[in-house]
Amino acid sequence: MDKLALYMSYPFVRYAVIVGVLIALCSSLLGVTLVLKRFSFIGDGLSHVAFGAISIAAVLSLTNEMVLILPITIVSAILLLRTGQNTKIKGDAAIAMISVAALAFGYLIMNIFSTSSNLSGDVCSTLFGSTSILTLTKGEVALCAILSVIVIAIFVIFYNKIFAVTFDENFARATGVNAGAYNLMIAVVIAVIIVLAMNLVGSLLISALVIFPALSAMRLFKSFKSVTICSAVLSVICALAGILTSILAGTPVGSTIVAVDVAAFGICALVGMLKKG
Amino acid sequence: MSYIEVKNLSVGYDGVAVEKNINFTVGKGDYLCIVGENGSGKTTLMKTLLGLNDPLRGQIIFGEDLTKNEIGYLPQQTEVQKDFPASVQEIVLSGCLSACGLRPFYNKAEKALADENIRRMGIEDLKSRCYRELSGGQQQRVLLARALCATRKVLLLDEPVSGLDPKVTASLYELIKDLNKEGITIIMVSHDIEAAVKYASHILHIGDELFFGTKTDYLKSSAGKMFTDSKKEVN
Ligand SMILES: Nc1ncnc2c1ncn2[C@@H]1O[C@H](COP(=O)(O)OP(=O)(O)OP(=O)(O)O)[C@@H](O)[C@H]1O
Numbered sequence A: 001m002d003k004l005a006l007y008m009s010y011p012f013v014r015y016a017v018i019v020g021v022l023i024a025l026c027s028s029l030l031g032v033t034l035v036l037k038r039f040s041f042i043g044d045g046l047s048h049v050a051f052g053a054i055s056i057a058a059v060l061s062l063t064n065e066m067v068l069i070l071p072i073t074i075v076s077a078i079l080l081l082r083t084g085q086n087t088k089i090k091g092d093a094a095i096a097m098i099s100v101a102a103l104a105f106g107y108l109i110m111n112i113f114s115t116s117s118n119l120s121g122d123v124c125s126t127l128f129g130s131t132s133i134l135t136l137t138k139g140e141v142a143l144c145a146i147l148s149v150i151v152i153a154i155f156v157i158f159y160n161k162i163f164a165v166t167f168d169e170n171f172a173r174a175t176g177v178n179a180g181a182y183n184l185m186i187a188v189v190i191a192v193i194i195v196l197a198m199n200l201v202g203s204l205l206i207s208a209l210v211i212f213p214a215l216s217a218m219r220l221f222k223s224f225k226s227v228t229i230c231s232a233v234l235s236v237i238c239a240l241a242g243i244l245t246s247i248l249a250g251t252p253v254g255s256t257i258v259a260v261d262v263a264a265f266g267i268c269a270l271v272g273m274l275k276k277g
Numbered sequence B: 001m002s003y004i005e006v007k008n009l010s011v012g013y014d015g016v017a018v019e020k021n022i023n024f025t026v027g028k029g030d031y032l033c034i035v036g037e038n039g040s041g042k043t044t045l046m047k048t049l050l051g052l053n054d055p056l057r058g059q060i061i062f063g064e065d066l067t068k069n070e071i072g073y074l075p076q077q078t079e080v081q082k083d084f085p086a087s088v089q090e091i092v093l094s095g096c097l098s099a100c101g102l103r104p105f106y107n108k109a110e111k112a113l114a115d116e117n118i119r120r121m122g123i124e125d126l127k128s129r130c131y132r133e134l135s136g137g138q139q140q141r142v143l144l145a146r147a148l149c150a151t152r153k154v155l156l157l158d159e160p161v162s163g164l165d166p167k168v169t170a171s172l173y174e175l176i177k178d179l180n181k182e183g184i185t186i187i188m189v190s191h192d193i194e195a196a197v198k199y200a201s202h203i204l205h206i207g208d209e210l211f212f213g214t215k216t217d218y219l220k221s222s223a224g225k226m227f228t229d230s231k232k233e234v235n
């Protein structure tokens, strides 16, 4: 406990905790919708796209990577959710296609053009989450906080619309709800979340942050509202526990958070089974 | 001027017509039944009326202070996944969404309307139950309550009684009849020609032979004769 208090007195640790919790909260909110729309893997696909974008940014040696990463990821998100509606190209195939392609090209580009001496280290940290969450500057924390607040606000304001579009898109469209616009909004928001979350858990583990809290909550609750609230709460608790454990035990941040999420899912599944039987 | 006027409408998918030259009008307070064999394009026509599919040719004219989003809709199949967590109340309330416009939350009147429709469908005791755990007939009532929240004018029903037992079917027909009496215009797809003839004021027959007219005209027409004859054979 003393050790924890000591660590918490460092601003960079506090920043990491704040950012981690905010990202976990945001990703869990849309997680429910994505899981139900059968887009569990969009997090994976998009983060690989972001990985590709990062490698391009690195090759171009851009100082501000975000100007490249965010637009590319948003465009891919829009394209992916578009094809999802078109039943002829199944959403999961499209995501798999884009995701592996971006991963391969990203690594290829990095390999061919990179001037860094520690290539595999760079790649590893983008894939599994870097320690950069512990080296966040005040500006980055502020940016992350602002984006998170925007994401949460959008979710709350459009909560009823998101529910209707997720539950029965045809009915929503038939009664004059602009489902296309809301799908677009969901795509943009999820792209922003992914780019934010890459710092935290890296591109291979992002899906865990998006889907585990939602799946856990769905074991326990039966209405959309309670599932959403439960998954948000779970996600925040798991992120907090994961970050603190990783600081105390010196384990990698991303995988520790995911491990806690998995454990929480196990507990929820068990409780859900006991409740039923 | 009628509520909905359909002129030379062709419906289909990807430029290929399923049914051509459909003409009919629906007036305020009408009860129109759409009949025809499997695959004749009834659902496609419904979707086109709702704006979910684009018409290939022809026109759909909405008249008399009826706008497109004032139509309630009960789909033939809802592609709701098995694991979707949603309570009955949440689903019924989502029917009020188009009335909300850009307002983020439902107001008191809309919540009251949802409660009212839940009561009308006799599913008050299911209000906080999970939709996916209901029986087919119960689910149908929930979706009908939702459709009622979306409209006070026109209700489109695509085979509302398929898969329901005779008792529930009869009560659902009575319910729809009452709604019609209250002034809601009904457009219903049905295979149940007997019920169609019993309840409807107008009949649209699509398939190889197109027919539109009042119920009495239909029974005299060749399309109607075909149907009534086949019924005699079965009996
Ligand atoms: N999404 C689709 N894409 C292409 N063709 C379709 C699609 N849906 C239906 N069809 C075709 O359009 C035709 C009409 O289908 P529709 O669903 O309108 O029939 P229906 O009259 O409602 O039949 P049922 O009585 O079985 O409900 C069928 O031949 C069907 O194969």
Ligand SMILES: [Mg+2]
Pocket: B042, B043, B044, B076, B158
């Ligand atoms: Mg049909």
